[in-house]
Amino acid sequence: MNFDIDLAQNCSYTLQSPNGTLESPGYPYGYPNYANCTWVILAAEHNRIQLVFQGFALEEDFDLLSVYDGPPSPGNLRTRLTGFQLPSPIVSTGPSLTLWLLTDYAVSGQGFKAIYEALPSYTCGNPGQLVNGLQQGSTFNIGEKIRYSCSPGYVLEGHTTLSCLATSAGTAAWDFPLPYCRADDGCGGTLRGQSGVITSPNYPGEYSNNADCTWTVLAEPGDTIALVFSDFTLEDDYDLLEVSGTDGPSQW
Numbered sequence: 001m002n003f004d005i006d007l008a009q010n011c012s013y014t015l016q017s018p019n020g021t022l023e024s025p026g027y028p029y030g031y032p033n034y035a036n037c038t039w040v041i042l043a044a045e046h047n048r049i050q051l052v053f054q055g056f057a058l059e060e061d062f063d064l065l066s067v068y069d070g071p072p073s074p075g076n077l078r079t080r081l082t083g084f085q086l087p088s089p090i091v092s093t094g095p096s097l098t099l100w101l102l103t104d105y106a107v108s109g110q111g112f113k114a115i116y117e118a119l120p121s122y123t124c125g126n127p128g129q130l131v132n133g134l135q136q137g138s139t140f141n142i143g144e145k146i147r148y149s150c151s152p153g154y155v156l157e158g159h160t161t162l163s164c165l166a167t168s169a170g171t172a173a174w175d176f177p178l179p180y181c182r183a184d185d186g187c188g189g190t191l192r193g194q195s196g197v198i199t200s201p202n203y204p205g206e207y208s209n210n211a212d213c214t215w216t217v218l219a220e221p222g223d224t225i226a227l228v229f230s231d232f233t234l235e236d237d238y239d240l241l242e243v244s245g246t247d248g249p250s251q252w
Contacts, residue, residue: 011037018043018118024101024111028055031063031111035103038072043095043118046170050125051090051097051116057109058082061244065112068098080218084109088128091119093173124164124172133181140164142172150181157182187213204231207239 009032011025022039024031041049058065060083068076069092081087119125124140132154137146146162158179167173187201198215200207219225234241
């Protein structure tokens with residue numbers, strides 16, 4: 001996709017080929033400010049879509065790529081991507097996948113490039129690699145298994161083994177979500193939904209020394225997030241909680 005970066009602030013594409021490539025406007029030389037672009041990938045009935053990123057660099061926290069498992073409705077939000085880490089492969093549960101890029105008024109990165117392909121009904125697709133972990137198994141068809149383990153100093157959260165199973169809908173799917181590796185004394189995570197609760201490790205007991213925890217709260221573009229503290233006690237000057245968002249970071 002090559003087009004004039006000055007005219008690419010608003011763009012919309014529907015991709016119906018069995019496979020192909022999609023890129024942010026101007027990739028790899030930088031996307032425009034105020035970009036609002038969508039890509040809708042459509043596959044044949046009973047197929048799913050595998051999306052594999054080959055490059056990814058968005059201004060962290062301010063420029064966002066939202067991926068929807070189907071049409072772009074709040075209940076279909078699969079993940080929201082930002083920053084400079086190459087995302088894991090994404091496999092839809094049905095025959096459509098939507099990407100929505102929103103950028104702010106200043107600063108841009110290289111953007112992103114991804115390849116997609118429609119998966120036949122007998123394969124689950126690549127479930128993805130683990131950060132700080134290892135994957136055993138490189139084929140993803142019905143009846144096959146993938147095993148995960150973590151590097152020293154990390155603990156696996158989730159299921160060690162994923163099996164590719166046939167579904168009643170005539171497709172294939174992994175029996176469990178992708179696990180992740182957390183630091184042995186780690187904490188944090190990603191929170192979605194209309195409301196939730198965040199607590200420090202071992203709350204209401206004392207948290208451990210050398211804790212380094214990050215929680216990411218995801219909401220729909222245009223929504224605001226209210227964070228209300230019901231209890232707060234940290235060692236003055238030495239233990240810090242930083243809250244950052246579109247208004248800039250604050251240290252507590």
